[in-house]
Amino acid sequence: MDANAAKLLGAGLAAIGVGMAALGVGNVFGSFLESALRNPAAADGQQGRLFIGFAAAELLGLLAFVVAMILLFVA
Amino acid sequence: MSAESGKIDPMHQFLIQPLVGEHWQIAGQSIAFTNSALWMALTFGAIWLFMLGGMKRDLVPGRWQVAVEGFTGFITDMLDTNVGPKGRKFAPYVFSLFMFILFANFIGMFPVALVGAHPFAVTSQLTITGVLALLSFSIVLIVGFAKHGFHFFSLFIPSGVKGPMAVIIFPIELISFLMRPFSLGLRLFVAITAGHILMEVLAGFVINGLNSDALWVAPVVSLPSFILMFGVTLLELLVAAIQAYVFALLTSLYLSDAINLH
Numbered sequence: 001m002d003a004n005a006a007k008l009l010g011a012g013l014a015a016i017g018v019g020m021a022a023l024g025v026g027n028v029f030g031s032f033l034e035s036a037l038r039n040p041a042a043a044d045g046q047q048g049r050l051f052i053g054f055a056a057a058e059l060l061g062l063l064a065f066v067v068a069m070i071l072l073f074v075a
Numbered sequence: 076m077s078a079e080s081g082k083i084d085p086m087h088q089f090l091i092q093p094l095v096g097e098h099w100q101i102a103g104q105s106i107a108f109t110n111s112a113l114w115m116a117l118t119f120g121a122i123w124l125f126m127l128g129g130m131k132r133d134l135v136p137g138r139w140q141v142a143v144e145g146f147t148g149f150i151t152d153m154l155d156t157n158v159g160p161k162g163r164k165f166a167p168y169v170f171s172l173f174m175f176i177l178f179a180n181f182i183g184m185f186p187v188a189l190v191g192a193h194p195f196a197v198t199s200q201l202t203i204t205g206v207l208a209l210l211s212f213s214i215v216l217i218v219g220f221a222k223h224g225f226h227f228f229s230l231f232i233p234s235g236v237k238g239p240m241a242v243i244i245f246p247i248e249l250i251s252f253l254m255r256p257f258s259l260g261l262r263l264f265v266a267i268t269a270g271h272i273l274m275e276v277l278a279g280f281v282i283n284g285l286n287s288d289a290l291w292v293a294p295v296v297s298l299p300s301f302i303l304m305f306g307v308t309l310l311e312l313l314v315a316a317i318q319a320y321v322f323a324l325l326t327s328l329y330l331s332d333a334i335n336l337h
Contacts, residue, residue, distance in 0.1 A: 048157060048324060055321045059258055062265040069268075073086065 007071050014068035021061020028053040083279030085272040089199055111203070114195045118179045125178075146174065153324060158331040165330055168214065172207065173323040180267060180315030184308070198318075199267045201260065208260030211326045219333035230336055259325055266318050270311040277304040 001009075032050045036043035093107030100106065129143025136144060150170045154162035176198060183196025198204055219227040231248035232241050277300050284297030 045156075048153070051317070051321055051324055052328070054317075055262065055325065058266070059262050062262060062269065065269050066261070066265055 007075060011068040011071040014064045014071065017064025017067070018061045021057060021064065024057035024060070025054060028057050083276055083283070085275040085279070088193070088195070088271060088275060089268065091200070110193060110195045111197060111200060114182060114197045115179070115203075118175060118182050118197060121178050121182060122174050146170070150323065154327050154330075157324070157327045158334060161334050162327065162330060165214075165327070169323050169327055169330075172211070172326060173319050176207070176263065176322050177316065177319035180319060181312070183267065183271070184311060184315060196267050196271055198263055199271055201264045204264040205256075205260040207263075207322070208256040211259060211329065212256040215329045215333045218330065222334060223336060227333070227336070230332055255325075255329060259322065263318050263322055266314055270307075270314055273307055274304060274311065277301075277307060 028050065032043075032046070032053075036046075091109045091111045093105070093109050094113055095108040097105070097107050126143060129139045129141075131137070131140050133140060147166075147170060150173055151163065151166050154166055154169060158165070179197040183194060183198065185194060187194045219230070223229075231245050231252065233244065233248070236244050280300035281297045281304065284292050284295075284300065287293070287296075
């Protein structure tokens with residue numbers, strides 16, 4: 001395979017990682033909403049933890065994006 | 076830039092160009108006043124104006140004072156819940172960090188290209204977010220070692236872990252601790268960069284669709300792209316605020332580790 005084509009394919013495959021991070025972020029907010037509706041009084045106190053979980057899940061998707069950008073523009 | 080050639084070039088917006096003094100040098104390094112510096116100065120000016128207008132001590136606050144007090148109260152609340160009473164003295168640092176990132180993100184989103192200026196998001200440069208992350212990390216290290224001395228290393232052994240497990244846990248915790256500045260800086264940089272690339276690509280679709288020779292392209296390509304771009308812009312405004320919040324939140328958590336250990 002042509003090296004340039006392989007690079008582009010790799011960058012496209014890295015988009016799968018971004019989609020997986022979307023599942024993770026959705027799971028974080030979905031679970032939070034589900035339990036917040038069960039006990040709304042406790043929800044506000046947990047917002048810090050919500051965003052920590054969001055940040056951790058999002059970071060891995062952003063890393064996949066970085067891989068795509070490195071393949072496209074650096075490698 | 077994308078309209079003339081017809082090919083979308085989403086990375087062009089991140090170029091740092093000298094505006095004044097291309098030939099100013101210190102020890103062979105260029106110290107030109109770049110567009111990055113200009114937008115940082117604008118960010119600083121905006122924060123300065125915002126704070127100046129609201130730092131009053133009226134018993135019945137006006138709207139502006141309420142806005143400023145909302146921000147300061149938000150940060151002190153965050154430090155109180157995450158660090159405790161000892162975190163109060165870090166409020167100025169975390170507040171400056173939060174305000175700088177928030178304003179830089181928002182000012183980078185301003186559509187000043189409409190009046191011919193080149194918009195530039197300061198936080199889309201790894202150098203800047205990296206320096207902010209290193210600043211936070213150094214404060215954590217300095218505070219941790221000044222407060223606890225070499226006892227600070229007990230941070231890497233969670234309470235209750237004994238014997239051979241500690242030997243395994245220690246390097247893992249150490250590595251995850253050392254990764255913090257990278258993840259902190261990278262998160263902000265990539266989130267803002269990705270957002271701006273996405274908006275640029277969609278804007279390129281709109282413009283190229285309007286410029287195309289075939290008449291059917293404009294309604295089929297440009298209109299949906301424009302609607303999508305509207306939504307993405309709103310999402311990016313949300314991301315701009317969330318990233319500033321996450322940066323400040325993680326900084327306060329790391330400070331809490333350094334101050335309270337476990």
